[in-house]
Amino acid sequence: MLFAIKIGFRYFQSGGSQTRLTVISVAFGVTVYLFITSLMFGLQNGLINTTIGNSSQITVEPLEESARILPIAGKLNLSTVQPFNEREVTLKGYVGLLPRLDAIKGVTAVSPVASGAGFAVRGGQTRPITIIGIEEDRGTQIFDLRYVMSSGRLDLGGQGAAIGIELARLLGLKVGDKLKVSSSKGVDQVFAVNGIFDAGNINVNERSFYVSLMNGQRLNDMVGAVSRIELKVAEPLALDDVVDEVRGVTGLKVQSWRDVNKELLSGLSAQSQTTTIIRVFTMILVATGVASVLIVSVMQRSREIGILKSMGASTRRLQGIFITLGTLVGVSGALTGVGFGGTMVAILASIPGTSPLRPGYALPIELNFRFVFEAFAVAAGVGAMAAILPARRAALMNPVDVIRLG
Amino acid sequence: MLVDMKGVGKEYEGVVPFLALSEVNLQVDKGEFVAIVGQSGSGKSTLLNLIGTLDRATTGTYLLDGHDIAQVSDSQLTRLRGELVGFVFQFHYLLPDFTVLENVLMPKAATRTRPTKEDTTEAMRLLERVGVAGEKDKLATAISGGQQQRVAIARALMGGKPLILADEPTGNLDSVNSESVFELMREVHDELKTTFMIVTHDERIADQCDRIIRITDGKIVDDHPRVAASPKS
Ligand SMILES: Nc1ncnc2c1ncn2[C@@H]1O[C@H](COP(=O)(O)OP(=O)(O)OP(=O)(O)O)[C@@H](O)[C@H]1O
Ligand SMILES: [Mg+2]
Numbered sequence: 193m194l195f196a197i198k199i200g201f202r203y204f205q206s207g208g209s210q211t212r213l214t215v216i217s218v219a220f221g222v223t224v225y226l227f228i229t230s231l232m233f234g235l236q237n238g239l240i241n242t243t244i245g246n247s248s249q250i251t252v253e254p255l256e257e258s259a260r261i262l263p264i265a266g267k268l269n270l271s272t273v274q275p276f277n278e279r280e281v282t283l284k285g286y287v288g289l290l291p292r293l294d295a296i297k298g299v300t301a302v303s304p305v306a307s308g309a310g311f312a313v314r315g316g317q318t319r320p321i322t323i324i325g326i327e328e329d330r331g332t333q334i335f336d337l338r339y340v341m342s343s344g345r346l347d348l349g350g351q352g353a354a355i356g357i358e359l360a361r362l363l364g365l366k367v368g369d370k371l372k373v374s375s376s377k378g379v380d381q382v383f384a385v386n387g388i389f390d391a392g393n394i395n396v397n398e399r400s401f402y403v404s405l406m407n408g409q410r411l412n413d414m415v416g417a418v419s420r421i422e423l424k425v426a427e428p429l430a431l432d433d434v435v436d437e438v439r440g441v442t443g444l445k446v447q448s449w450r451d452v453n454k455e456l457l458s459g460l461s462a463q464s465q466t467t468t469i470i471r472v473f474t475m476i477l478v479a480t481g482v483a484s485v486l487i488v489s490v491m492q493r494s495r496e497i498g499i500l501k502s503m504g505a506s507t508r509r510l511q512g513i514f515i516t517l518g519t520l521v522g523v524s525g526a527l528t529g530v531g532f533g534g535t536m537v538a539i540l541a542s543i544p545g546t547s548p549l550r551p552g553y554a555l556p557i558e559l560n561f562r563f564v565f566e567a568f569a570v571a572a573g574v575g576a577m578a579a580i581l582p583a584r585r586a587a588l589m590n591p592v593d594v595i596r597l598g
Numbered sequence: 599m600l601v602d603m604k605g606v607g608k609e610y611e612g613v614v615p616f617l618a619l620s621e622v623n624l625q626v627d628k629g630e631f632v633a634i635v636g637q638s639g640s641g642k643s644t645l646l647n648l649i650g651t652l653d654r655a656t657t658g659t660y661l662l663d664g665h666d667i668a669q670v671s672d673s674q675l676t677r678l679r680g681e682l683v684g685f686v687f688q689f690h691y692l693l694p695d696f697t698v699l700e701n702v703l704m705p706k707a708a709t710r711t712r713p714t715k716e717d718t719t720e721a722m723r724l725l726e727r728v729g730v731a732g733e734k735d736k737l738a739t740a741i742s743g744g745q746q747q748r749v750a751i752a753r754a755l756m757g758g759k760p761l762i763l764a765d766e767p768t769g770n771l772d773s774v775n776s777e778s779v780f781e782l783m784r785e786v787h788d789e790l791k792t793t794f795m796i797v798t799h800d801e802r803i804a805d806q807c808d809r810i811i812r813i814t815d816g817k818i819v820d821d822h823p824r825v826a827a828s829p830k831s
Contacts, residue, residue: 195707199693206695499691502652504680505708506673592652595687595765 196509199500200516203489204524211521214485218525218575219532221477222567225470226533229563231555232467234541236460238556240428243456244449246335246391248303248422249431250438252289253445254281282417283444292441293423298434301333301424306405308412308419310375312355314363321359321401323375325408325418334422337389337402343367344387348404353383356397357390373401377413471570478525478571479578482518486582489517497586498594507587514583515576522575526568533567534559599661600761600793601626601649606658608644608816618644619816622658628760629791631784633798633807641816642797643765649795650683650763651675663760680709684754686764690746692738698749699725699734705756717756724752728782744775751782755792764796768803776800 204211283289286304293302306325311318328348332338337346337354344367346354353373355365365371365385374380383403391397409415423438425431431448439446450457490497497510537559540546546555601624608619618641626632634642647653648660651667660667663682670678684705692701702721706713713721725731728748733741738749747767754762764783768776780803787794796807804810805824812820 194711198707202695495691496693499685499693500704500708501676502650502679502683502685503705503708504676504678506676509708590653592647595652595691 195505196512197516200513200520203493203513203517204520207485207489207517210485210488214481214521215525215528217481218478218522218571219528221474221481222526222529222571223533223536225474225567225570226530226559226563227537227557228470229467229566230533230537230559231557232463233560233563234556234558236463237558239456239460242392243453244428247449248334248420249425249428249449250299250423250435251447252283252293252421252423252438252442253419253447254283255445256281282414282419283421284417286418286421289421289442293421293438296434296437296441298426298431299423299438300426301330301422303327303330303334303422304405304418305331305420305422306408306412306414306418308375308377308408308414310373310401310411312359312363312371312373312401314365314369314371317363319359319362320399321373322399323373323408323411324400324402325405325412326402327405331402334424335391337387340389340391341387342390344385346389346402347386348402348407350404351382351384351407352386352404354387354389354402355385356400357388358394358397359399359401360385360388362398373411375411375413377411379411379413381407381411383407475570475574478522478574481525482521482575482578483582485521486514486518486579490514490582490586494586494589494594497589498591501589501591502595510587511580511583514586515579518579518583519572519576522572522578523568525575526571529571530564530568534564599625600628600630600663601795602661603648603655604659606648606655606660608641608648608653609656617816619648619655620657622818624811624818624821626793626795628793629787630793630795631787631808632793632795633804633810634795634813635798635801635804635810636813638799640813642813644816645813646763646765646795646797649761650685651679677709680705681757682759682761684756684759684762686747686750686754686762686767688766688769690738690743690750692746692749692753694737694739696738697735698730698738698741701738701749702752702756705753720758721752721756724755725749727786728752744771744779747771747775747779748782751779751786755786755790758790759792761793761795764794766797766799768798768800776803780806 290302290304293299303326308323310321310323312321326348328346332346342357348354360366363371365388367385367388369385370382371385372380372382391400403411405418409417412419425434428449435446435448500510537557540555541557542554544554603622603624606619606622607617610616610618622645634645636642648655651662654667662678665678667675693704696704699721702725703713703717706717722731722734725734728751730741730745730748733745738746741749767783768779771779783794783796784806786792796803798804807824809823810820811818
């Protein structure tokens with residue numbers, strides 16, 4: 193095969209402008225390919241991160257019991273069916289569950305949460321809030337409040353609280369100020385604002401009121417229990433197995449981020465389809481380019497092929513020449529494209545202010561080794577494939593014809 | 599017997615099939631030096647291509663060095679041709695992207711994985727023999743027409759092939775070059791006892807061959823040894 197490779201190489205070197213143009217068009221295709229896949233990848237990661245990166249990916253909640261009919265003195269009395277909202281259920285045995293959840297493979301964070309509705313009161317102002325009681329060290333593994341503190345710090349000990357920047361603005365609160373909180377369970381408590389955070393989400397910034405788990409349990413009238421357990425996993429895109437195991441361990445209601453983000457998921461799959469279409473077109477671009485240069489090359493070199501055949505070069509060797517040529521065009525196009533596309537992606541990823549998702553940030557474009565490899569393999573592979581037909585044509589040519597037609 | 603044809607015919611397919619050769623009986627021994635002459639379109643190239651197995655006869659039997667060509671598969675035929683036959687054409691058909699030396703080595707490269715040191719030595723010896731050793735590293739396109747044809751002869755001789763088929767090898771050369779290229783073939787024949795079959799229009803060249811085969815309308819009409827050129831012998 194060395195013969196074929198050597199001749200293919202030489203043909204490539206002396207291929208002239210036709211070959212160079214094809215290399216450029218392959219490079220262009222690879223650049224587009226890299227750019228699009230990197231952008232899609234970056235956007236997806238960005239979306240996934242903003243959607244699920246800072247929140248619970250698997251949530252364990254108590255089973256919703258069906259409405260019970262309270263037996264009164266052994267008789268059924270339909271008028272004493274317990275209304276839904278009075279049966280707010282909680283997770284009582286959560287303390288025992290935590291180590292078992294921690295032990296599940298693929299689970300990276302486990303955080304019990306005692307949450308409920310309430311009001312924050314200051315001066316004449318009252319704002320509805322969600323009281324969220326967390327264990328500081330476990331809670332920050334789900335959503336690291338420390339990273340989004342705009343003033344003060346995260347300290348939920350004693351009467352400490354962390355509040356959103358919007359709530360702080362609405363109530364005119366600064367770090368160190370005190371305020372009163374009334375829960376919907378009718379429990380009141382005074383808190384000190386130890387930190388004000390900006391979660392990047394108006395809802396969270398206006399509503400969330402973080403306190404210690406103990407305070408959360410007390411305010412929400414669930415001492416010794418929590419309202420849910422939040423989990424994070426190592427592979428948020430492939431968490432079905434973990435969900436099953438969590439369900440098995442707890443026997444409770446288990447929901448994953450997929451169950452509550454159907455739109456995001458369908459958006460992501462639409463994006464993936466777009467990417468696939470672009471990939472296919474890129475491959476076609478590469479294939480037609482390589483095929484065209486090879487068809488021309490086979491025609492130009494038909495006489496040489498005839499001579500090689502008259503010397504006893506086998507069909508396989510002759511095919512090998514043109515498959516080598518096609519592969520070389522593909523590979524050198526891919527190299528150029530990877531160099532060019534990679535640089536472009538790197539530059540774009542470093543210009544701030546181009547992100548459509550987060551103002552002030554660079555385009556969420558991420559070059560991934562897998563894409564580079566894929567683009568390279570596709571260009572080389574498609575190049576070789578596109579060469580097969582012209583190569584076969586070359587090899588089957590009758591030497592007599594080409595020699596006779598001199 | 600190197601070439602042994604019995605009742606060989608060749609019909610070209612086409613809208614109107616064309617019988618280019620018929621009833622050819624031809625025996626050529628190792629070491630002969632044969633000219634094939636005839637009018638344009640008489641079938642000389644057709645015959646040479648059949649002998650060189652570039653094409654197959656449509657009728658009759660042809661044994662090349664004892665191999666019945668009709669019984670041999672295409673890929674076997676390719677191999678056989680590579681071992682037995684060297685071609686020289688009217689145009690040199692050197693590969694333009696390769697050097698003179700690489701071109702001479704090409705028949706080895708085309709049939710083997712890699713030319714050996716001995717092959718290179720042989721190629722250099724042949725280049726010296728045809729007088730273009732000094733140009734070995736030039737591109738095949740960078741030497742003169744006469745030199746190119748000499749390189750083509752060296753290439754055909756590469757590997758010690760017993761049969762060299764030359765289709766108007768001097769047809770594209772001026773008379774001085776024609777003469778010297780023919781001389782070269784003659785000398786190589788005398789030294790190596792290689793069999794040469796040369797198609798030519800040039801009666802002067804034909805007259806210097808040992809045997810002259812004349813073709814008219816696809817038939818061998820005359821096949822005789824050279825008439826002694828000089829009355830002295
Ligand atoms: N592939 C082919 N298909 C059809 N007819 C052909 C083919 N090759 C040759 N012929 C015909 O066969 C006849 C003999 O052709 P050939 O090339 O053998 O002649 P030639 O003696 O070599 O002529 P010249 O001296 O011009 O080279 C011609 O009439 C030619 O037109
Ligand atoms: Mg001819």
